[in-house]
Amino acid sequence: MLSPESLRRIDREIAKYPAEHKQSAVMAALIVAQDEKGWLATETMDFVAQYLGMAPVAVYEVASFYNMYNLEPAGQYKLTVCTCLPCGLQGSLDAADHLKARLGVDFGETTADGRFTLKEGECMGACAMAPVVLVNNKKMHDYMSNAKLDALLDELRKR
Amino acid sequence: MSELNLEIDGRAVAVPPGATVMDAAVKLGIYVPHFCYHRKLSIAANCRMCLVEVERAPKPLPACATPATDGMKVRTNSAGAKSAQQGVMEFLLINHPLDCPICDQGGECQLQDLAVGYGKSASRFEEDKRVVPAKDIGPLVAAEEMSRCIQCTRCVRFGQEIAGVMELGMIHRGEHAEIVAFVGRTVDSELSGNMIDLCPVGALTSKPFRFAARTWELARRKSISPHCGLGSNLVVQVKQNRVKRVLPLENEAVNECWLSDKDRYSYEALESGERLTRPMLKDHGQWREVDWPQALERVAAELTKAAGSVGILATPHSTLEELYLAGRLAQALGGSADFRLRQSDFSGDAKRGGIPWLGMPVANLDGLDRVLVVGSFLRKDHPLLAQRLRQAAKRGCRVNVLHSVDDDWLMPIANRKIVPPSELLEALRGVNGTPIGESLRSGRNVAVLLGNFAQQHPQAAQLQAAAQALGYPIGFLGEAANSVGGYLAGLPVGGNAASALGHKALVLLNAEPELDCADPQTAGQALERAQFVVALGAFRPARDGADVLLPIAPFAETAGTFVSTEGRIQSFHPAVRPAGDARPAWKVLRVLGNLAGVAGFDYETLEQVREACLRGKDLAALLSNRIDLAASPAAPAPQGLQRIAEVPIHFADALVRRAPSLQKTRDAQPPRAWMNARLMQQLGVSAGQPVLIRQGSGEARLAAALDDRLPEGCVRVPAAHASTAGLGAMFGTLGVQAVAVGKAA
Ligand code: SF4
Numbered sequence: 001m002l003s004p005e006s007l008r009r010i011d012r013e014i015a016k017y018p019a020e021h022k023q024s025a026v027m028a029a030l031i032v033a034q035d036e037k038g039w040l041a042t043e044t045m046d047f048v049a050q051y052l053g054m055a056p057v058a059v060y061e062v063a064s065f066y067n068m069y070n071l072e073p074a075g076q077y078k079l080t081v082c083t084c085l086p087c088g089l090q091g092s093l094d095a096a097d098h099l100k101a102r103l104g105v106d107f108g109e110t111t112a113d114g115r116f117t118l119k120e121g122e123c124m125g126a127c128a129m130a131p132v133v134l135v136n137n138k139k140m141h142d143y144m145s146n147a148k149l150d151a152l153l154d155e156l157r158k159r
Numbered sequence: 160m161s162e163l164n165l166e167i168d169g170r171a172v173a174v175p176p177g178a179t180v181m182d183a184a185v186k187l188g189i190y191v192p193h194f195c196y197h198r199k200l201s202i203a204a205n206c207r208m209c210l211v212e213v214e215r216a217p218k219p220l221p222a223c224a225t226p227a228t229d230g231m232k233v234r235t236n237s238a239g240a241k242s243a244q245q246g247v248m249e250f251l252l253i254n255h256p257l258d259c260p261i262c263d264q265g266g267e268c269q270l271q272d273l274a275v276g277y278g279k280s281a282s283r284f285e286e287d288k289r290v291v292p293a294k295d296i297g298p299l300v301a302a303e304e305m306s307r308c309i310q311c312t313r314c315v316r317f318g319q320e321i322a323g324v325m326e327l328g329m330i331h332r333g334e335h336a337e338i339v340a341f342v343g344r345t346v347d348s349e350l351s352g353n354m355i356d357l358c359p360v361g362a363l364t365s366k367p368f369r370f371a372a373r374t375w376e377l378a379r380r381k382s383i384s385p386h387c388g389l390g391s392n393l394v395v396q397v398k399q400n401r402v403k404r405v406l407p408l409e410n411e412a413v414n415e416c417w418l419s420d421k422d423r424y425s426y427e428a429l430e431s432g433e434r435l436t437r438p439m440l441k442d443h444g445q446w447r448e449v450d451w452p453q454a455l456e457r458v459a460a461e462l463t464k465a466a467g468s469v470g471i472l473a474t475p476h477s478t479l480e481e482l483y484l485a486g487r488l489a490q491a492l493g494g495s496a497d498f499r500l501r502q503s504d505f506s507g508d509a510k511r512g513g514i515p516w517l518g519m520p521v522a523n524l525d526g527l528d529r530v531l532v533v534g535s536f537l538r539k540d541h542p543l544l545a546q547r548l549r550q551a552a553k554r555g556c557r558v559n560v561l562h563s564v565d566d567d568w569l570m571p572i573a574n575r576k577i578v579p580p581s582e583l584l585e586a587l588r589g590v591n592g593t594p595i596g597e598s599l600r601s602g603r604n605v606a607v608l609l610g611n612f613a614q615q616h617p618q619a620a621q622l623q624a625a626a627q628a629l630g631y632p633i634g635f636l637g638e639a640a641n642s643v644g645g646y647l648a649g650l651p652v653g654g655n656a657a658s659a660l661g662h663k664a665l666v667l668l669n670a671e672p673e674l675d676c677a678d679p680q681t682a683g684q685a686l687e688r689a690q691f692v693v694a695l696g697a698f699r700p701a702r703d704g705a706d707v708l709l710p711i712a713p714f715a716e717t718a719g720t721f722v723s724t725e726g727r728i729q730s731f732h733p734a735v736r737p738a739g740d741a742r743p744a745w746k747v748l749r750v751l752g753n754l755a756g757v758a759g760f761d762y763e764t765l766e767q768v769r770e771a772c773l774r775g776k777d778l779a780a781l782l783s784n785r786i787d788l789a790a791s792p793a794a795p796a797p798q799g800l801q802r803i804a805e806v807p808i809h810f811a812d813a814l815v816r817r818a819p820s821l822q823k824t825r826d827a828q829p830p831r832a833w834m835n836a837r838l839m840q841q842l843g844v845s846a847g848q849p850v851l852i853r854q855g856s857g858e859a860r861l862a863a864a865l866d867d868r869l870p871e872g873c874v875r876v877p878a879a880h881a882s883t884a885g886l887g888a889m890f891g892t893l894g895v896q897a898v899a900v901g902k903a904a
């Protein structure tokens with residue numbers, strides 16, 4: 001189901017907790033699984049549940065609670081824009097509109113070429129640097145004016 | 160530690176440290192409105208309905224999650240508390256559809272009730288309400304109207320904490336939160352129906368009961384479950400002489416506030432199309448309906464003719480009164496009667512100190528700190544006793560298992576020893592030298608419990624002796640509602656369940672021998688050999704072995720008494736009138752006695768029968784698990800593959816077999832032939848492939864299935880199911896042969 005490398009990474013996470021609390025590694029395990037598979041299919045969640053000895057629906061609870069997990073296949077680059085109140089007041093909704101116009105997709109959609117998925121996110125603890133955009137859950141870009149957004153898209157397209 | 164003294168609504172109360180404000184209020188009999196709080200579940204504090212005012216606290220606090228402290232002054236009813244509660248109610252109703260007129264929960268809904276007290280007469284919410292899609296989570300629990308859910312998570316916590324398996328969860332968050340089973344899964348717990356009772360709104364409802372009645376139209380009649388030995392207390396709800404629903408009657412000492420699905424849904428069988436409603440006679444191979452006098456005269460004449468050789472086989476689901484009269488009839492006519500149809504070893508009969516029983520009150524299971532369960536399909540045979548042990552395990556009780564299969568009991572198991580049935584006795588004798596023995600020695604409150612499998616084992620008496628020899632208190636998990644009651648009724652009479660089959664005339668009471676007997680083949684042969692067979696039953700038998708069929712009233716249609724596995728004598732009244740011409744079996748037996756000229760059989764009422772049965776008997780003094788039996792040498796290992804036969808939960812008695820919704824559950828899936836990988840390889844079969852099982856003169860065609868935890872040389876082939884009814888003894892050897900696919904049909 002998951003590659004030996006992914007399993008090794010999950011085992012490292014599990015090792016951080018007492019043996020009877022393996023389940024504490026669920027968030028990390030889901031991230032590893034998603035890194036490998038790109039998204040969390042039912043079978044993937046089921047596998048993680050078995051691996052950690054927990055109920056599949058409990059894994060589903062976690063996977064559906066946080067925005068960083070993709071419950072559907074996503075594009076090559078997932079752009080998550082924080083639309084919580086502080087960011088909203090600082091123009092993140094305009095930034096989101098700009099991205100929607102440039103990409104031709106709405107929140108939760110993927111561009112036809114499969115390159116970009118646009119997502120709405122919750123507070124990332126970076127309110128002071130709004131608007132913020134997170135790329136593939138890992139890299140944060142701040143103070144995202146329209147010009148900076150365009151530059152970001154161009155750069156990602158070039159990669 | 161000393162008690163905490165606090166004051167609620169001006170009244171003083173003392174509670175132990177660790178108690179919550181809710182506990183203190185309950186102790187005073189003060190009602191604090193609540194949804195998510197349930198005394199049997201962990202505290203979630205997510206509905207906020209229980210907000211109360213606490214002196215010097217800056218804001219209202221949830222009573223269910225606030226620890227009581229010394230000197231605390233709480234007001235549950237002040238203006239501040241009230242306005243907090245009203246505020247919460249307004250929020251709860253924002254997304255609720257308010258569809259009470261078409262809601263099955265209407266009339267017994269906590270949200271509806273509390274909305275009357277704390278809600279406004281009109282909503283200020285004008286925006287769109289959220290809509291939550293319906294779910295199909297199985298045949299018993301309906302999750303059709305999930306927009307009604309108030310996210311209390313009682314159903315989720317029930318699964319995690321009581322049923323032992325989390326089958327429902329709450330996905331997403333906030334506005335989008337919803338209760339679901341994992342993608343594509345169903346709720347399969349044998350305790351699932353309790354979620355319906357727990358759900359405070361109409362989100363989870365009973366699928367079989369939906370839209371069948373309004374709660375206020377239903378008459379409530381107390382009853383006792385006729386299934387496992389626990390004797391769960393029931394409320395049977397009736398409308399126009401039809402049982403519409405069965406709910407638990409709370410009894411902390413027995414079933415607490417729970418019911419197994421079997422107890423909850425077996426009532427559906429009362430309306431089965433297979434009900435026998437008229438007496439029937441077979442004349443020259445043709446069945447015809449007759450009236451009662453004609454049928455009874457024929458039966459009485461035949462029994463008199465066979466006097467000296469009348470065998471009565473009653474299931475342990477029969478009432479005390481029925482069993483008592485059956486025993487007396489066998490005595491008077493000459494012959495034998497027994498109720499232990501699935502047992503095969505009667506060598507302990509004269510050696511026992513008394514009636515085998517649980518050995519302690521059911522509630523004492525909670526306090527065990529070490530237990531060894533021998534030969535039990537615990538979760539499926541005794542769902543609520545398993546639940547008790549699960550709670551005990553949570554409190555630190557170490558549960559050890561000695562058995563022939565390693566099923567998941569959904570509780571931590573300290574040590575397990577899984578051996579073939581033929582080695583069960585030796586394993587029990589040697590248990591002291593194993594980690595199980597070590598575990599038991601370290602306990603202060605220890606018990607060894609013998610399950611159905613141990614009682615049905617061909618060395619059952621030796622198993623009892625070996626369990627006794629361990630030196631701990633021992634107990635039997637009674638298979639059926641009257642496993643203790645049968646003995647109290649004076650059975651067995653003149654022999655045992657095996658020898659009774661040898662008589663000329665056979666009387667079957669509630670019994671379907673091909674499904675209810677230890678060895679369907681010998682039972683079938685006995686029926687063929689017998690000169691005369693009369694079957695007293697509530698249903699038309701699947702197999703045509705009788706000469707006369709007498710329709711009798713089953714559970715809910717008759718009065719009677721069950722004596723539970725803890726020795727609790729529980730009598731019950733009928734909830735509805737019998738279907739068609741069916742009559743209570745005790746009356747039928749009485750008339751048969753009268754017609755056959757048995758002296759002293761003139762009982763006018765059921766109470767007289769019960770009186771006669773119990774007169775001069777002190778049950779407490781009769782209960783004993785002592786046995787005086789010399790240890791027999793180990794039996795030689797059997798040649799061939801050993802059969803491991805369980806009685807699947809929803810096939811254990813005539814009633815559940817015919818309960819349509821239970822028959823749709825996962826637990827009711829057709830039996831398979833389970834074996835471990837090595838055996839599969841040896842036999843050249845793969846999982847899913849059809850195999851031919853041969854035992855004695857019979858065979859069965861089942862799908863092979865893999866269970867790698869099974870011991871060597873064993874095949875798990877369930878009994879009590881039509882597909883295996885042609886096979887022989889539940890304990891025995893059998894042959895397995897792959898069926899070439901294509902020829903399978
Ligand atoms: S379905 Fe019922 S029990 Fe479950 S969370 Fe919703 S309201 Fe509570």
Ligand code: FES
Pocket residue numbers: 082083084085086087088122123124125126127130132
């Ligand atoms: S509100 Fe957007 S980062 Fe905090």
Ligand code: FES
Pocket residue numbers: 192193194195196203204205206207208209210221222223224
């Ligand atoms: S009952 Fe206290 S918060 Fe729900």
